[in-house]
Amino acid sequence: MKLGLGLYRHQLTRENFQFARQAGATHLVIHLVDYFKGGVHNPRDNQPTGGDQGWGLAGDPNALWTLEELQNLCRAAAAQGLQIEAVENFDPAHWHDVLLDGPKRAAHIENVKTIIRRLGEAGIPIMGYNFSIAGVAGRVTGPFARGGAMSVGMEGPVDDPMPNGMVWNMVYDPHAPPGTVPPISHDELWRRLARFLDEVLPVAEQAGVKLALHPDDPPLPTVRGQPRLVYQPHLYQKVIDLNPSPSNTLEFCLGTLAEMTEGNLYEAVEQYSRQRRLAYVHFRNVTGKAPFYKETFVDDGDIDMLRVVRILHQTGFDGVLIPDHTPQMTCAAPWHAGMAYAMGYLRAALQTVTGQRHPG
Numbered sequence: 001m002k003l004g005l006g007l008y009r010h011q012l013t014r015e016n017f018q019f020a021r022q023a024g025a026t027h028l029v030i031h032l033v034d035y036f037k038g039g040v041h042n043p044r045d046n047q048p049t050g051g052d053q054g055w056g057l058a059g060d061p062n063a064l065w066t067l068e069e070l071q072n073l074c075r076a077a078a079a080q081g082l083q084i085e086a087v088e089n090f091d092p093a094h095w096h097d098v099l100l101d102g103p104k105r106a107a108h109i110e111n112v113k114t115i116i117r118r119l120g121e122a123g124i125p126i127m128g129y130n131f132s133i134a135g136v137a138g139r140v141t142g143p144f145a146r147g148g149a150m151s152v153g154m155e156g157p158v159d160d161p162m163p164n165g166m167v168w169n170m171v172y173d174p175h176a177p178p179g180t181v182p183p184i185s186h187d188e189l190w191r192r193l194a195r196f197l198d199e200v201l202p203v204a205e206q207a208g209v210k211l212a213l214h215p216d217d218p219p220l221p222t223v224r225g226q227p228r229l230v231y232q233p234h235l236y237q238k239v240i241d242l243n244p245s246p247s248n249t250l251e252f253c254l255g256t257l258a259e260m261t262e263g264n265l266y267e268a269v270e271q272y273s274r275q276r277r278l279a280y281v282h283f284r285n286v287t288g289k290a291p292f293y294k295e296t297f298v299d300d301g302d303i304d305m306l307r308v309v310r311i312l313h314q315t316g317f318d319g320v321l322i323p324d325h326t327p328q329m330t331c332a333a334p335w336h337a338g339m340a341y342a343m344g345y346l347r348a349a350l351q352t353v354t355g356q357r358h359p360g
Ligand SMILES: [Mn+2]
Pocket: 214, 217, 253, 254, 255, 256, 282, 324
C-alpha cells in the first residue's frame, strides 16, 4: 500500500508537492476541475461546498486538458519525488451530455476517450469519476468536529430541484432557459452508466488506464430530486457486474460508505478488495448516517480506520490511500494542518499493519 495526497487544481504548486512529500506521500491524486469559481459562496481554502448554484461555473467546453499539461504536471511532481496516481473527476463542461443524455452526447464521449488516452500517454494510471447528476450537493459547514474544528455534514434531505444548465453541482450553461432539470428514473441512470462503460472501457484498457467510480456522496436514493447510483454498499457490486473489464474499478470512499444506512463497512472493504477492483481509497471518517452525518478527524468517527487498513493489507490491496476531506484546524494553515494530521495517522497505521518502517 502506498500513501498519497489529493490536491485541488489551484494547489498544484511546487510548494504543495514538497508539503505532500514531507507528509509522507509518494503519490498524488490531482483535481484538474476548478471547483472554486463560486467566489465567497465557495471559498478556496476548504473543500468545495457551495449554495444553490453549486460550486459555480464549469470549465471551458472547448479546452480539454492537454497532453503537454499532464506531462508537465507529472514532471513537476517527479522533481519532488512524487508520482501522479490519478486525476479525480471530469469537468462537467467536457461531458455533461453523457450524464444528461443530451444532444452533445456523442461529442462528449469522444472528449472522455481523448482525455483517457492522454492520461495513458502521460503515464497516469487512473481516472476517478462520479456518474452523478446532482453531484455532491446539500452539505452544510460548521464547527462539528473535535474541539470545534470546522467540518462539513448534512442536516436533512435536499430535494429542491436543480436549475437548467447545471449538472454535478456545477453550472455548464449560464444562459440556459429558466426551469429545472426533470428527474429521471434509477433504471435510466443505470442504463446511462452501462452505455458509458461499454463505450469507454475498451479505450481505457488500451490506454492502460483504470476508470474508478466514486460512490454517490451524500449517499441517498435521490438528491435534488435526481436518482443516485451507489447509495448502499451492495450497489458497488452492481457496477462491477455491469462490465468485466479490469479497467472498471472503484474509487473507494470510506466516508461515503460509512454514511450509508445498510451493510457493514468492514465486510464491504473485504468484499471489494478481494475482487481486486479497488483503484484507490479515500480515507475519511464521519459520525452518523445520511442524511444526518458530520465529517470528523480520521481517528474520531464511527470507522475504526486501523481495522480497515488491516483488512486492506490482508486482502492484498497494493494501491494508494489518500485522506479524503478532513476538518479544518484552527491555525494559520487550516487545510494543510488537517491534511498533515491525517497523513501522520495513515503513515503510522501503515507502519503498524505492514510491520515496515517504510511501507509502500
Ligand atoms: Mn470521497
